Amino acid sequence: MSSPATLGVLAGERPMPTWARTQVLVNRPLTDRYRLLRFRSATIAARAEAGQFVMLSPATESGPVLPRPMAIYTRDAGSGSVDIVYGVVGSGTKALAALEPGATVVVTGPLGRGFVVHEETGHVLLIGRGVGICAMTTVAQDLAGTGVRVSAVLSGRHESAIIGAEVFRGCHGDVRLATDADETSGVAVLRERLHRGFDGDPPQQILTSGSARLTRMSGELAARWHATVQVSIEAHMACGLGYCHGCAAGDGDGTHEAPLVCRDGPVFRLRG
Amino acid sequence: MTTSIADAPREHGAPGPAAPWVDTRVELGGLTLANPVMPASGCFGPELADLLPVETLGAVVTKTVFASARPGNATHRITEVPNGMLNSVGIPSRGVAEFRRSGLGGYAALDAPVVISIGGLSTQEYWRVAEELADTEHAAFEINVSCPNLERGGQTLDTDPRAMSEVVAGVVARSAKPVLVKLSPQLQTIGEAAKTAEDAGATAVTVCNSFPGMAVNPDRRTSELGNGMGGVSGPVVKPLALRLVWLAAQAAGIPVVGCGGIRAASDVAEFLLAGATAVQIGTANFAQPYVMAKVVEELPAMARRLGVDRISDLIGTLTIRAED
Numbered sequence: 264m265s266s267p268a269t270l271g272v273l274a275g276e277r278p279m280p281t282w283a284r285t286q287v288l289v290n291r292p293l294t295d296r297y298r299l300l301r302f303r304s305a306t307i308a309a310r311a312e313a314g315q316f317v318m319l320s321p322a323t324e325s326g327p328v329l330p331r332p333m334a335i336y337t338r339d340a341g342s343g344s345v346d347i348v349y350g351v352v353g354s355g356t357k358a359l360a361a362l363e364p365g366a367t368v369v370v371t372g373p374l375g376r377g378f379v380v381h382e383e384t385g386h387v388l389l390i391g392r393g394v395g396i397c398a399m400t401t402v403a404q405d406l407a408g409t410g411v412r413v414s415a416v417l418s419g420r421h422e423s424a425i426i427g428a429e430v431f432r433g434c435h436g437d438v439r440l441a442t443d444a445d446e447t448s449g450v451a452v453l454r455e456r457l458h459r460g461f462d463g464d465p466p467q468q469i470l471t472s473g474s475a476r477l478t479r480m481s482g483e484l485a486a487r488w489h490a491t492v493q494v495s496i497e498a499h500m501a502c503g504l505g506y507c508h509g510c511a512a513g514d515g516d517g518t519h520e521a522p523l524v525c526r527d528g529p530v531f532r533l534r535g
Numbered sequence: 536m537t538t539s540i541a542d543a544p545r546e547h548g549a550p551g552p553a554a555p556w557v558d559t560r561v562e563l564g565g566l567t568l569a570n571p572v573m574p575a576s577g578c579f580g581p582e583l584a585d586l587l588p589v590e591t592l593g594a595v596v597t598k599t600v601f602a603s604a605r606p607g608n609a610t611h612r613i614t615e616v617p618n619g620m621l622n623s624v625g626i627p628s629r630g631v632a633e634f635r636r637s638g639l640g641g642y643a644a645l646d647a648p649v650v651i652s653i654g655g656l657s658t659q660e661y662w663r664v665a666e667e668l669a670d671t672e673h674a675a676f677e678i679n680v681s682c683p684n685l686e687r688g689g690q691t692l693d694t695d696p697r698a699m700s701e702v703v704a705g706v707v708a709r710s711a712k713p714v715l716v717k718l719s720p721q722l723q724t725i726g727e728a729a730k731t732a733e734d735a736g737a738t739a740v741t742v743c744n745s746f747p748g749m750a751v752n753p754d755r756r757t758s759e760l761g762n763g764m765g766g767v768s769g770p771v772v773k774p775l776a777l778r779l780v781w782l783a784a785q786a787a788g789i790p791v792v793g794c795g796g797i798r799a800a801s802d803v804a805e806f807l808l809a810g811a812t813a814v815q816i817g818t819a820n821f822a823q824p825y826v827m828a829k830v831v832e833e834l835p836a837m838a839r840r841l842g843v844d845r846i847s848d849l850i851g852t853l854t855i856r857a858e859d
Contacts, residue, residue, distance in 0.1 A: 282586050282824050320822045328769045329615045330822045355615060371586065371824050501613050501620065501821040506580025506598070508624045509613040514761075515606030520627040 269482075270512055271532035272522055273493065275376050278315060280504070281306045282371040284322055287362050288344060294424050297350050297394060298360055299336070300368075305343030307372045311335045313401035314377030314495055314530045318503035319347065320355070322367040327355040332500045332525070334398040334472075335373065337430060345370075348397045348426055374503045375529045378402050378470050378493055385411060388457075388466035388490075389431075390481055392418035392448075395473015396427040398495035398529065402470060407434035414466065416441060416457065418448045418477065450480050457484060466490055470530075482533055492533035498524035557835035558845040561593070561812050563790050564738030566675055566713045568593035568648065568813060571803060571846060572831050575794050575817030576652035576677065576717070577624065581641035583820070587828040590646040593813060597642055599654040599679045601628040602663045609761030614750050619769030619796075620818055621750050623762035626654060626682070631664045639671055648674030650715065653706070654682045661702045665709040675712050678703060678737075681719040681744040691719050696731045703735035713738035715792060718783070720746050720772075725779045726786030733789045741792040741815060742783045746772050769818040770796040777809050784810025784851055798826055800833035804841060808853040 281304075289301035300319075307317060320330035333347035351360045362368065380387060380402065387406065389399045396417055403413050413436040419425035421444035431438045439460070441448040447456070465488035471481040472495035485492045498510035505526030512528065513521035522528065559570035573594040574583075580598070589595060608625030615621075629638065642649045651673045655661035665676060680692040680699055692699045699716075707714050716732040718725060720743040729740045745766025750759035758764070776795020784791045793811030797803060798819035806814050819826045838846050 280585055318821075326822075327615060328618065328620050328818060328822060329613070353615075354617075369823055499611055499613050501622070501818075502578075502580075502582075502824075503821075504580065504582040504585075504824075506582050507578065507613075507622075507821065508598075508607060508627050509622060511607060511610055511612065511627070514609045515627070518604050518606060519629075520606045 269534050270494075270522060270528075271534050272527045273376050273379055273530060273532050275379060278374050278376070279310055280372055280374050282369065283307070284367055284369055287364050287366045287368055289364060290360070290362050293348055294426060296424065297348050297426055299346055299348050300359060300362070301344050301346045302368055302370060303344055304370060307370065308338040308343050308345050309340045311338045311345065311373040311401065312377040313405045314398055315373040315375050316503070316529060317345070317347065317370050317372030317374060318500070319359070319368055319370045321358050321362055322369045323358075326358050329355065329501050330369070330371070330503065331355045331359070332497070332503055334495070336397040336400050336427075337404060338401065348394060350394055371503060375525055376527065378495070378530050380406065380411065380468060384467040386464070386466040387411060387413050388461065388469045389413065389415040390418075390469060390471040390477050391415070391427075392473040392477055394426065395495070395497070396425070398472040399470055400427050400430045403431050403434040403436050413437065414461070415439070416453070418442070418453070418474065420444065450476050454480055454483070458487070461488070468493070471495075478533065482535065485533075486535060493530050494533050495530045496524055496528060500525050557838045558847070559831075559834050559838070561847050561850075563792070563813055564713050566648065566738070570831050570834060571807065571811075571813035572827055572834075573650065573813060573815055574820060574827060575815035576679065577626065578817035578820050581645060583824060584645055586824040591828050591831050592647050594648040594650050594674060595642055595645055596650040596677060596815065597638070597652050599626045599628065599652040599682070600631050600634045600638070600664055600668070601626070601654050601656070602631050602660040604628060604630040604633070611759065611761050614759040616748070616750055616767060617771065619767050619771035621748050621760060621765040621767050622745065623760045623765035625762060628654070631667045635667060635671060639668075639673070643672045650675045650677050652677045652679050652717070654679045655702070656682060656685045658686065658698065658702050658705065662705045662709060665706040669709050669711070673712065675715055675738070676706060676710055677715040677717050677741060678706055679717050679744070681717065693718055693721060693728045696727065699728070700731050700735040703732055703737050707736035715739045715741050717741035717744055719744045720775065720779055726782045729783040729787035729789075729791070733787045737789060739790040739792055739812070740783055740787060741794055742780045743776055743794060746775060768795070770798065772796050773802065777805060780806055780811050781809040781853070797830075798823070800830050800837040803830060803834065804837055804849060807846070807849040808851070810851040810853070812847075812850055
């Protein structure tokens with residue numbers, strides 16, 4: 264996570280969440296470590312803005328006590344369905360993985376402040392790693408057909424572990440992969456490659472998620488290209504709305520609390 | 536067995552079930568609540584008005600207000616434990632002046648009685664918060680005596696009956712409204728603490744705050760929480776809280792507000808039978824943001840099942856089981 268001193272709160276409207284007890288439509292492996300869950304909610308699918316999230320839990324008596332924050336991976340207002348992607352890491356996500364299609368989940372959303380693509384921006388560079396990429400796929404969805412070019416640099420352990428490449432390609436994004444397996448994901452190598460790739464045609468905005476190292480690199484690239492950076496960050500959450508104060512993005516300044524990831528983020532402006 | 540319509544899949548805004556008429560009102564020391572359900576402090580905010588009909592609740596309770604701004608504890612602040620959660624949020628507050636200026640209005644607009652939770656790091660701080668909020672629009676104060684007290688080496692107030700008595704009496708003297716005292720779960724002396732609060736002029740006691748606890752991450756060899764320790768809440772504490780409510784209700788002559796792991800109308804019934812007059816719902820709000828309204832909706836059917844048409848007829852009617 265970036266230190267809170269470097270995070271600025273983006274301007275924007277507060278979200279308009281709803282809740283739904285709703286059905287799981289799909290729950291299947293997406294890559295070797297991640298699974299995709301699709302649920303039905305016409306309201307959330309219609310209202311979700313790029314970069315927002317939902318709080319989700321199985322509607323069972325014995326299930327996890329806390330819902331889990333999940334980035335909205337894709338949403339389809341036409342069919343009223345929303346996709347999220349999760350890794351099975353603890354009791355909460357194990358319970359999610361066990362849900363069959365038709366099972367009931369409780370979902371609250373859309374929540375948080377998403378990415379803001381400025382009107383004057385003609386070229387956006389997305390830099391993401393691992394499951395963090397899921398916070399940015401909706402940006403590509405929204406920019407498809409608008410004339411704003413999307414370049415996506417997706418980092419992961421190996422090619423088949425990378426999430427979202429097909430979504431970005433489906434949205435006519437220029438997709439470049441960086442993997443640990445072929446040693447192209449290290450910051451030094453990647454930075455050099457991005458200089459070569461974009462120095463002649465730099466983006467006006469860099470959006471990033473999923474890695475503190477890549478966030479720092481995005482800051483350096485932005486300084487080089489006179490671009491701005493927005494970063495989506497993850498945190499443990501309980502309410503997702505802001506009232507429980509469980510997800511402060513750091514330890515505050517001694518008097519005032521740091522911004523809350525759920526209410527003031529999850530997308531923040533990275534200060535230069 | 537009754538199946539509530541509230542369990543059927545639906546989105547917020549859909550009509551709930553019609554229920555037979557039952558008197559759900561309870562009396563909390565001169566304060567009449569439309570029903571016994573309110574949120575626990577820190578587990579509610581005006582943001583929830585987007586997600587449930589807040590006006591159906593018996594009351595709403597604010598996050599604890601301190602005299603001065605404070606940032607809260609280090610992150611990580613929350614983690615899940617089996618059947619519960621552990622938090623060390625540390626009650627961040629923007630201070631009483633800012634709460635008065637920009638915080639209270641959000642609660643006052645909710646069309647439910649507002650209970651203002653007040654805290655302090657010293658006796659004087661509690662009194663100052665009560666004084667500065669005395670003339671505002673609210674139904675009651677709830678004194679959070681589980682705050683670490685700087686005058687007593689960080690001990691919570693209710694470990695020191697004389698100190699608690701002083702704080703409560705001072706707040707009562709500064710308020711024309713009912714004063715609730717939210718006790719921490721001192722397992723051995725809850726009755727004594729409830730009696731102390733009563734003798735100092737409290738209208739009711741809330742039993743209880745979260746239970747001190749800890750979670751350890753063996754792989755990192757660290758605590759899970761940035762503050763080391765925290766408070767355990769959720770279904771795991773319900774039997775512990777029920778016992779404390781029972782003991783407090785036996786010891787004190789003032790109403791008890793039960794709190795600990797409540798997430799269904801049947802839980803409310805258990806707390807009322809054990810001696811609670813009203814209840815607070817905390818952790819359950821996180822996974823089910825509409826849970827308080829659902830519980831309110833299910834109260835009449837629950838009362839009918841237990842053979843009463845006045846919810847208040849359940850209060851303190853528990854008997855200890857004899858051999859069948």
